[in-house]
Every structure is written in C-alpha cells, then in structure tokens.
Amino acid sequence: MENLNPGTLFFAAIFTNNILLTNFLGLCPYLNMSRNIRSAFGLGAAVVFVMTCTTVINHLVYYRVLVPLHLEHFQYIVFIIVIAAFVQLVEMVVERYFPALYFVLGIFLPLITVNCAILGASLFMIIREYTLTQSLAYGAGSGIGWLLAITLVGAMREKIQKSGMLPKGLEGPGITLIITGILSLAFIAFSGMIQIQ
Amino acid sequence: MADIITGLLIISASTAFLALLLEIADRFLADYGEKTIRINEEKEFVVKGGSTLLSTLGQNKIFLPSACGGKGTCGLCKVKVPNGGGPVLPTETPHLTVDEMMQHVRISCQLKVKEDLDVEIPEELFAIKEYRVRVERVDLLSPEMKYFHFKILAPEEGLVFKAGQYVQLEVPPSELSKEPQFRAYSIASPPYEHETMGLIITKVPGGVVSTYVHDYLQVGDELIARGPFGEFCLRESEKDMLMIATGSGLAPIRSMLHKIYREGAKRKITLFFGDKKPEDLIYYDELHEFDKTHPSFTYIPTLSRTTEEDTWDGEKGRVTDLIRKYIPDNSGIEVYICGVPAMVQSCNDLLLQKGIPQENICFDKFE
Missing domain, CATH: 2.40.30.10 (Translation factors)
Structure with missing residues (x-):
C-alpha cells in the first residue's frame, strides 16, 4: 500500500471504513459506555489517543524488533503487552501531571487495554502493510471514527432515555444494537468509495 | 526447537523490560511525597501520599466500613472531605446522591491522597477496633x-x-x-x-x-x-416481626434470634428461610428447636430446587411465594430481610405492594 495518500487513508478510516461500524470492533465498551454523551466522549477521546500512539509504537516494534528476529508470529502477544504497558504508563503520567485530563479520561484508560479495536487497528496495519506515516494516519483516523460512532449513539441514547417511550424488552443494549445496525448500514454504503487494502 | 526457545526468551525479556519500565515510572510518578490529613479539625497525621484515603486511614488505625474491600462497588466507605481531594471521580458518582456531593461526601476507596486533606469522621467510627x-x-x-x-x-x-x-x-x-x-x-x-x-x-x-x-x-x-x-440492627418496638433470609443471610438473623429469646421477649416472630436443596437448610435443627420451645416463634423453610428423590414435604418455591401465601395485606409488622441483592429487592417491592411502609422494612444486601 505504498501509494495510498495518508490524508485519504485518514479520511477513509473515519468515514468509509469506520472500525466500529464496518468492522464491528470494540463493541463491548461501546455498548456499555454509550449511555450518555459525557462518558461516551470521554472513552472516545481516550481511544483516539491510545490508538494513535499504539499503532505507531507497534509499527516500530514490529518492523524494528519482531521482523529482524523472525518473531512475526508473536505479534498478538507483543502488541497486547505493548498496549497494556503503554496504557499503564499514560495513566500514571496523566494522573500526576494533568489532573483535569485525568478527571475526564481517568477511569476509561484502564478499560481501553482490553478494547479489541485498539489491537484490531495494530493488526490491520500489519496485514495491509502500511508505512509508518500511513499507520499514524490510520490509527488516528480509526480512533476518531470510533469516537464519532460512540458519541453519535451516546447522543441518541440520551434522547431516547428522556423520551421514555421504549417497550421494556428493547431498553438498553437492545435498542443500541438496532441503532448501531442502521448506522452501520449507512456507513457500509460508502465503504467501496476508497480502497484501503 | 531452538526457535521456540529463543522466541520465548525474547518475549519474556521484552515483557520484563516493560514491567521494569513501569516499576521505575511508578517509583517516580506515583510518589506524591508527605501529605497531612486533618481529622475533625483536631488530629493530624502526616502520611505518605499516593494511596487511597481508605487504606491510608487504615494504616493509621482508623477503620471505615467497607464490604467490597476497596473496589468501589459497595459505597459504604463514605466520608466527608470538606477541603482538598479535587473533583468527584466518575467511579464515585454511582454511590453518591446530589445532596451528598454538595456536602463534599467522597468514596474513600477511590479518592487518592495527592494533597493535604481535611476529613470529617463520625465519632462512632473511632469505636471500631x-x-x-x-x-x-x-x-x-x-x-x-x-x-x-x-x-x-x-x-x-x-x-x-x-x-x-x-x-x-x-x-x-x-x-x-x-x-x-x-x-x-x-x-x-x-x-x-x-x-x-x-x-x-x-x-x-x-x-x-x-x-x-x-x-x-x-x-x-x-x-x-x-x-x-453496619446499621442492620433490631429496633426498639413491640411489633410482630417477619424475618426473611436466604443462604448465609441467616447469620445476622440467627444472632438477633438468640438475643431476643435470651431476653425473653414475647413478640411474635416468623422466619422465612429459603435455599435450593434440603442439604442447604443450615441450622435446621436449631431453628426447629426454637420453633418447638417458643410458641411465639414460627420457622418456615422453603426450597426452590427439590427433585423427585428428595423426601421434602415442606414448602416449595422462593421466599417471595411465602410472603404471598402467609402475609396478609396491610399487616402492621416489622420486617428484617437479609441475603443476595435480587432477593432483598423483590421481597422489598412485594412487601411495599402489601402495604407495609418502607420505614418498617430493614435489610442487608450480601453482594
């Protein structure tokens, strides 16, 4: 994928190849934390940050450490460990030096360690053979796309909760999955526009 | 074979490197130095910052109630922190009412000591040993x-x-x-x-x-x-009592029954005890003995999962079925419920429907 413009890739990762709405990755925190805009945005912002940084770090780790040592098959384990360590480190730094940011992101950071979208972005970048710049664009774009999706649904769920007219069986995850389905239909419709793999 | 071993070694080495990095970061970043905690505007402690308020107070022999062990799920370790502590964290909000937030009540197992704090602790908690x-x-x-x-x-x-x-x-x-x-x-x-x-x-x-x-x-x-x-205690009253327990929820009820009968109280007491199988009926003999020797005490066990082989001729079903069967509407009784949260909640709702006011229902939820 040498010839793909990073700008195009960035745009594609947000809209036409949204990692949540077209690949259905990171659904568990998405279902749980999209009850209101505030927490949805908090988690989304944390995902943007962690995804951008970990795709870049994992790109370096893969091509500078794993490939020369012929350990590509360990990529899953290594990526997970790198993500976990990175999240821990960021949490400590943020807690110490950015109390205001910690207040917004604080509890969401540890949750992200187990968010499969983060690992997914790292693995896609390897499978699709992105360069470092492309990986940066892809990581940031995917993160922003995830933020966009969860914030959209968070806003809808907040409205629905206030209207209070749902049948009992549809409350919570039920209606969220239906909304997600309709939203993803809309997003998938554009998925052929840009070829990113 | 050699590949596998070198692979494992390299993975272990890189994991160890990352762990070491985190340990070093923890030393430098999580070190908040010495902070002062002032309690009820009189006592002062100088403590090492960085840990939670709950554990820091515990190290200084002040023990706050906590059922979950500092995981932030029970909400019992509330204290007032009038000065210091920063904004209320998202992990605290599920356990706090708006009034409590206005009064600077915090969940002490979530609040970390990062600055000097003023803490108000009720006098009775100092009795905790x-x-x-x-x-x-x-x-x-x-x-x-x-x-x-x-x-x-x-x-x-x-x-x-x-x-x-x-x-x-x-x-x-x-x-x-x-x-x-x-x-x-x-x-x-x-x-x-x-x-x-x-x-x-x-x-x-x-x-x-x-x-x-x-x-x-x-x-x-x-x-x-x-x-x-805990505040799940007997009240001073002469009302007839209904006690409901499932599983190890019988523990506080057993303690209460022993106290009541030693003092020779004449109140009418009914105990509903529910569990799954005959072998789960703990203290069956003791409670049966109580039933025989005290005319004012009635013990009704019920089992929810009996099979054909069980020779059980008592009640079958859940404790809520017993409430429907034995408790008339608007009876002026006092109720004590203890057991898993779902059972407590459904009994409480059912009793409210039966016209028993909330102030006459005490409960203790076992998480």
Missing part, C-alpha cells in the same frame, strides 16, 4: 457453607457489637493474592458472647477470601478482623 482472632472450630453446615468459630485474642474486653452487625475479615497473602484481602461477614454468634465470634462463610467460586478460609484456614490459625460495622 482491630481484633486478633484464632480459629477454634470449623463446622460444615452445607456443601458450600462453613461456620467458623473464632476466639478473640486481643483486645481483652472482646468484641462488643449489636446483633445484625458485621466485621471485615482479613486473610494474609497466599497464592490466591499477593496482598492481604478483606471481605465483610455478618456475625452469626449471639451478641452476649464477647470472647468469641462466629461467621458463616459461603464458598464463592473465584472468591479470594472465601476460598482461603474454606481451603487453607486451619484450626489454630490467627487472623485479623475489624469492626463492628
């Missing part, structure tokens, strides 16, 4: 439940508590957990026995403390307990 206890006897009550009888070794005056209260039992580090762990257990022994303490502990799959006491604890071992905590 740390006890050294020794296992005297272990009785197997049912396949999953054991009764642990402890002797209070220190302090000398023994354990003074009200029937219905609970203690936090701490178990030492083991292969189950690297750090000491504690959980809350209601006291099942009568309150007039000060030198001993009895706890009914159900083995929870994956539970660190319950697994430890069931599988590792031996007669003669010593543990630490703190308490007494």
Whole structure:
C-alpha cells in the first residue's frame, strides 16, 4: 500500500471504513459506555489517543524488533503487552501531571487495554502493510471514527432515555444494537468509495 | 526447537523490560511525597501520599466500613472531605446522591491522597477496633457453607457489637493474592458472647477470601478482623416481626434470634428461610428447636430446587411465594430481610405492594 495518500487513508478510516461500524470492533465498551454523551466522549477521546500512539509504537516494534528476529508470529502477544504497558504508563503520567485530563479520561484508560479495536487497528496495519506515516494516519483516523460512532449513539441514547417511550424488552443494549445496525448500514454504503487494502 | 526457545526468551525479556519500565515510572510518578490529613479539625497525621484515603486511614488505625474491600462497588466507605481531594471521580458518582456531593461526601476507596486533606469522621467510627482472632472450630453446615468459630485474642474486653452487625475479615497473602484481602461477614454468634465470634462463610467460586478460609484456614490459625460495622440492627418496638433470609443471610438473623429469646421477649416472630436443596437448610435443627420451645416463634423453610428423590414435604418455591401465601395485606409488622441483592429487592417491592411502609422494612444486601 505504498501509494495510498495518508490524508485519504485518514479520511477513509473515519468515514468509509469506520472500525466500529464496518468492522464491528470494540463493541463491548461501546455498548456499555454509550449511555450518555459525557462518558461516551470521554472513552472516545481516550481511544483516539491510545490508538494513535499504539499503532505507531507497534509499527516500530514490529518492523524494528519482531521482523529482524523472525518473531512475526508473536505479534498478538507483543502488541497486547505493548498496549497494556503503554496504557499503564499514560495513566500514571496523566494522573500526576494533568489532573483535569485525568478527571475526564481517568477511569476509561484502564478499560481501553482490553478494547479489541485498539489491537484490531495494530493488526490491520500489519496485514495491509502500511508505512509508518500511513499507520499514524490510520490509527488516528480509526480512533476518531470510533469516537464519532460512540458519541453519535451516546447522543441518541440520551434522547431516547428522556423520551421514555421504549417497550421494556428493547431498553438498553437492545435498542443500541438496532441503532448501531442502521448506522452501520449507512456507513457500509460508502465503504467501496476508497480502497484501503 | 531452538526457535521456540529463543522466541520465548525474547518475549519474556521484552515483557520484563516493560514491567521494569513501569516499576521505575511508578517509583517516580506515583510518589506524591508527605501529605497531612486533618481529622475533625483536631488530629493530624502526616502520611505518605499516593494511596487511597481508605487504606491510608487504615494504616493509621482508623477503620471505615467497607464490604467490597476497596473496589468501589459497595459505597459504604463514605466520608466527608470538606477541603482538598479535587473533583468527584466518575467511579464515585454511582454511590453518591446530589445532596451528598454538595456536602463534599467522597468514596474513600477511590479518592487518592495527592494533597493535604481535611476529613470529617463520625465519632462512632473511632469505636471500631482491630481484633486478633484464632480459629477454634470449623463446622460444615452445607456443601458450600462453613461456620467458623473464632476466639478473640486481643483486645481483652472482646468484641462488643449489636446483633445484625458485621466485621471485615482479613486473610494474609497466599497464592490466591499477593496482598492481604478483606471481605465483610455478618456475625452469626449471639451478641452476649464477647470472647468469641462466629461467621458463616459461603464458598464463592473465584472468591479470594472465601476460598482461603474454606481451603487453607486451619484450626489454630490467627487472623485479623475489624469492626463492628453496619446499621442492620433490631429496633426498639413491640411489633410482630417477619424475618426473611436466604443462604448465609441467616447469620445476622440467627444472632438477633438468640438475643431476643435470651431476653425473653414475647413478640411474635416468623422466619422465612429459603435455599435450593434440603442439604442447604443450615441450622435446621436449631431453628426447629426454637420453633418447638417458643410458641411465639414460627420457622418456615422453603426450597426452590427439590427433585423427585428428595423426601421434602415442606414448602416449595422462593421466599417471595411465602410472603404471598402467609402475609396478609396491610399487616402492621416489622420486617428484617437479609441475603443476595435480587432477593432483598423483590421481597422489598412485594412487601411495599402489601402495604407495609418502607420505614418498617430493614435489610442487608450480601453482594
């Protein structure tokens, strides 16, 4: 994928190849934390940050450490460990030096360690053979796309909760999955526009 | 083969490197230096910052109630922090009402000591002590439940508590957990026995403390307990009583019954006890004996999962079925419920429907 413009890739990762709405990755925190805009945005912002940084770090780790040592098959384990360590480190730094940011992101950071979208972005970048710049664009774009999706649904769920007219069986995850389905239909419709793999 | 070994070595080495990096970062970043905690505007402690308020106060022998062991799920370790502490964290908000937030109430197991703090602690919490206890006897009550009888070794005056209260039992580090762990257990022994303490502990799959006491604890071992905590206590009244318990929720009820009958009270008491199978009916003989010797006491056990082979001719179903069957509408009774949250909630809702006011229903939820 040498010839793909990073700008195009960035745009594609947000809209036409949204990692949540077209690949259905990171659904568990998405279902749980999209009850209101505030927490949805908090988690989304944390995902943007962690995804951008970990795709870049994992790109370096893969091509500078794993490939020369012929350990590509360990990529899953290594990526997970790198993500976990990175999240821990960021949490400590943020807690110490950015109390205001910690207040917004604080509890969401540890949750992200187990968010499969983060690992997914790292693995896609390897499978699709992105360069470092492309990986940066892809990581940031995917993160922003995830933020966009969860914030959209968070806003809808907040409205629905206030209207209070749902049948009992549809409350919570039920209606969220239906909304997600309709939203993803809309997003998938554009998925052929840009070829990113 | 060599590939596998080098691969493993390199992965281990890089994991160790990352762990080391985190450990170094923890040393430098999580070190908040010495901070002062001022309690009720009189006592001052200089403490090492960085830990939670709950554990920092615990190190200074001030014990706040906590059932979940500092995981932020029970919401019992509330304290007022008028100065310092920063904004209320998202992990605290589920346990706090708007009024409490306005009054600077915080969940002390979530709040970390990063600056000087003023803390208000109710005087009665200073009565909470740390006890050294020794296992005297272990009785197997049912396949999953054991009764642990402890002797209070220190302090000398023994354990003074009200029937219905609970203690936090701490178990030492083991292969189950690297750090000491504690959980809350209601006291099942009568309150007039000060030198001993009895706890009914159900083995929870994956539970660190319950697994430890069931599988590792031996007669003669010593543990630490703190308490007494809790407001699930008998009220001063002459109303007829209904007591509802399931599983180890019988513990505080048993303590209450012993107290009531020792004092020779004449109140009419009905006990609904629910569990799954005949072998789960803990203290069946003791309660049956109570039923026979005290005309004012009625014991009605019920089983929810009997099979054809069980020779059980008592009630079948759940405790809520017993409420529907035996409790008339608008009866002026006082109710004590203890057991798992779902059971407590459904009993409470049903009793409200039956016209029993909320102020006459006390409950203790076992998480």
